[in-house]
Amino acid sequence: KQEVTQIPAALSVPEGENLVLNCSFTDSAIYNLQWFRQDPGKGLTSLLLIQSSQREQTSGRLNASLDKSSGRSTLYIAASQPGDSATYLCALLYHVPYKYIFGTGTRLKVLA
């Protein structure tokens, strides 16, 4: 069964701290992995997408890595800010059968 797990479910850190969010998956036959941010009561905003053949992607203070052999992806946030407070979701696109599977998310709170 294709499962995606995000641990921890919630995280609270002081402003300025570097942090890592984890996404684990059981089936590595993926097309790509996408990280999203969701603010309370809002939709999903795409942060980074890593193709199956790639190892990492970077955008500003965000860096996402993909290790298919271990079934893990990490989202690294440098110098966290209160504005980073949100829920972070990872989603994997599988092609056999074709579907996206989402993790349940990590709820991040950055304290000023």
Place this chain on the structure above:
Amino acid sequence: NAGVTQTPKFRVLKTGQSMTLLCAQDMNHEYMYWYRQDPGMGLRLIHYSVGEGTTAKGEVPDGYNVSRLKKQNFLLGLESAAPSQTSVYFCASSYFPRADSYNEQFFGPGTRLTVL
């Protein structure tokens, strides 16, 4: 470009009532999806479409019907609403997925539905 839009944003129904949620995208995407999001359950796929005139069942299709008469629109219908269908519904779209392509999925803002 508006991206992916959803109407309505909020709706309250009584048990047994019917309604249709509309999703529209202006990116000429082939694929469109309907998800529901519930606390502790993450996003779960209800139905999806791989092109105009086609639909397919996702993970939790029971109690819902869909139609895709035009490429840019994907409708989600509830024929007889139940309290268990209280949720936030998200529509998304993407290009036809290919290996080693940038298969990004774009989401609408969501519809918050309460069934009393």
